[in-house]
Amino acid sequence: MENLFSFYGYRFHWLNILDLAIVIFLVVQLYRLLKGSLAFNIFVGLLIIYLAYFVVQHLQMPILSTLLQSFINVGLIAIIIIFQPEIRKFLLVLGKKAPLSKDSFFTKLFLPDKFKSYKEEENIINEVITAIARMAGSRTGALIVIANTYRVKFDTASSIAIDSNINAKLLESIFCKGSPLHDGALIIVGNKILAAKVILPVSENPNLPTRIGLRHRSAVGITEHSDNLALIVSEETGAISYAQDGNLVQDVSLEELKVKMYEVMVDGY
Known part of the structure; x- marks a missing residue:
């Protein structure tokens, strides 16, 4: 009792x-x-x-x-x-x-x-957002993959290993149209840029908009079977999008993208 x-x-x-x-x-x-x-x-x-x-x-x-x-x-x-x-x-x-x-x-x-201390994550988010804002303004195409919990698997034959700290100017220079690394994706793992010029699997989802190109389909493809977050800047329009869990969210603002990055990198699950 x-x-x-x-x-x-x-x-x-x-x-x-x-x-x-x-x-x-x-x-x-x-x-x-x-x-x-x-x-x-x-x-x-x-x-x-x-x-x-x-x-x-x-x-x-x-x-x-x-x-x-x-x-x-x-x-x-x-x-x-x-x-x-x-x-x-x-x-x-x-x-x-x-x-x-x-x-x-x-x-x-x-x-x-x-x-908890998220100063490092906040710095990474700010650097990436700064680079994306500038690339969107200049209509520089970009595809950045943020691997949250484990190293993303990709074809190492075509990629270039970087292993560098994350810096907005470095991100911009990689995706600059005259750069030999601007084709393909850039992979971020933890607080490092792991590799650039990465060829990603292309999604075969028939429900994706027909007007999107290879960059957006690759972003969706890398997130269909993993917990990665892919950030995209359109070369044609400068529009910003992101892909997560095989879903593509287009024409987002910098603030919306920043909130999404906080959810993935700070709030976790």
Whole structure:
């Protein structure tokens, strides 16, 4: 009995509180994982269906209850199929990061924000945004891939290794039309420019806009099966776009791009 306590007439066991706290924690982390993606809208739709099932069951509506029960019975398999990229992304974070490193998944989850320092990430973001703003103004085509959790795999035969600190002027010079490195993508891993003139896999998604070129399709292709963020500057119009999780978001502002980079590099998952 010492493990029970009352609240407004209801009696709770301490394990009930722990159970509720764990569920809330998992929901918050699930929201952080899915926020800003199409999968989040799908998740909300599935949640509404589950809530509707409990409502119609309580109202004793047998036909709807049967239909929704049939859906729920195969719900787990459906969720695995629909959220395959997000599940893969979550497992990559767990498997590729050392559990006790300062950038590990568990550190990001449990370390209070006030103890985190993101000065390096903020500096990188500012340098990249500065370069993209200038390249957009001069209509200099660019494709920058930010690998967040592991080294992106690409064809090393055509690429040029750089291993340099990230600097706005260096980024501009690489994509300058007279530069021998301006064709292909530039890869950023951590706080370093890893390589330039990188040939990326081209997406074969038929739903992409027909007017986009090879640069945009390559950006989508490199993000379809990884957690990379690809930033694109159009050579024809100077418009800024980004690709993430196989989705292309076009004509974004510098502020929107900066927010997205913060989500990937600072907020994490």
